Amino acid sequence: MKVVQKDDFESLVNDLIREDPREVVGVQSKDEKFVFDELHDSEDLRLDYDVxxxxxxxxxxxxxxxxxxYSHADGDFDVNPVNEVESRIIIGVHPYDLVAIEQLDKVFSDVYEDENYLEKRKESILIGVDMQNVSDWCFAGSMGTATTDSGYDLMLTDLGDKYAVDVGSKKGKELMEKVESRNATSSEIEKVEKTKQELMDKFEKELDYSPDELPYVLEQNYENMEFWEKNSEDCYSCGSCNLVCPTCYCFDVDEKNELDMQSGVRERRWDGCLLEEFAIVAGGENFRENRAERYRHRYMRKGNYIYERYGDIACVGCGRCGSHCVPDIADPSRIFNELKEEIEE
Structure with missing residues (x-):
């Protein structure tokens, strides 16, 4: 573990912005919220954000x-794959998002390797940061994702006027060679561990049992339609919970032809299982037309289906879905806890 003074780290970020050919992205404040966006100055970087x-x-x-x-001109049909890859350095990724990205890496490498995703990942550097502030909706502490020891090139822990930096890859090591640093002392390493332990007291929401039990709890409640119908009654089927989720990866594909029908593009875009048209297949059949079934599917996917396929619980406890749900019915911690109570009664 290394230690870098904050002033030196900020200078490194500014040097990368000015001199490195890669785009430098970081967490910034926007309208009292926080977003990942291109950095123009290290002063805009907010590593104390909640989510x-x-x-x-x-x-x-x-x-x-x-x-x-694709194009069809002069009798020739020409088709060319497109993958717009931009090398990036992404600064300020919380542990739960690092865990989510590791899950997506598995999904997009499985059976069919998705080059559009994998090439972008390959050309990225992830600089993580341990959480300092916790949103009211976050329950990452219960999901084992409030901290992580993998998935990053560098991981920062705030120690006041300096950062403790864990180097996680060769790319991270090369970045550290651009900034003045020293080895962490034993007391600084202990302080890092203490900081991570104290973080656990900041979570207001929690899962009342181990996430290892979640696949079983969901399986036992699959046919409990009274529960799913009751909790989905106010669902707008807007898909907001899907669209802000770090582990959702479903997409739809559109063919867009030019008016002359001689050329066009294939475009893929985010899709979500809560949307009414998500499960429509050829012939117009919708095999999840019922809102309660779509609602159930979302939770089954997070805590059961992905676990069965990859061994991962696909809810990392970030709380984004709960905070963006207008009728306030998308908080996984509440649903998961109530599902456990259902099988204990």
Missing amino acids: TILPPKKYFMPQKEIVLE
Whole structure:
């Protein structure tokens, strides 16, 4: 573990902004919220934030992206794949988002390797930061995602006028060579551990049991339609919970032809299982037309389906879905706790 003075780290960030060919992205304040956006000065960087509106997955899986271009001119049909890759240094990723990105890495590497996602990941550097402030909706402490020891190139822990820096990769090591640093003392290492332990007392929301039990709890409640119908009664089917989630990866694909029908593009965009048209297939059949079934599917996917496939609980406890839900019915910690009570009665 290394130690860097904050002034030196800020100078490094400014040097990267001015001299490095890669885009430098960091967490910044916007209208009393926080967002990942391109940095123009280290003074704009807010590493004390609670949660961002959208997760950093948007840089590897953009909201919209063209994946293919095609044309039909002079009798020749030409098709070309498209992958707009930009090298980035992303600063200020919280542990729960790092865990989420590691999950997406598995998904987009499985069976069919998604080059559009994987190439963007390959060309990125992730600088994580341990949480200092916790949003009212976050329960990452219960999900084991409030801290992490993997998924980053560098991980910062605030120690007042300096950062403790854990180097997690060769790319992270190369970055550290650009800034003055020293080895952490034993007392500084102890302070890092103490800071992480004290963080656990800041979470107001929590899961009342181990997340390891979640797949079983959900499986036992699958046919409990009274529960799902009651809790989904006020759902607008707007998909906001899907769109802000760091582990949701569903997308739709559109073919967009030019008016002359001689050329066009294939575009993919974020989609969500709470949207009414999500499960419509050929012939117009909708196999999750019922709102309660869509609501149930979301929670089953987070705590059961992905676990069965990859061994991961796909809810990292960031709380974004709960905070963005207008009727206030999307808080996973409440639903998961009530589901446990259902099988204990």
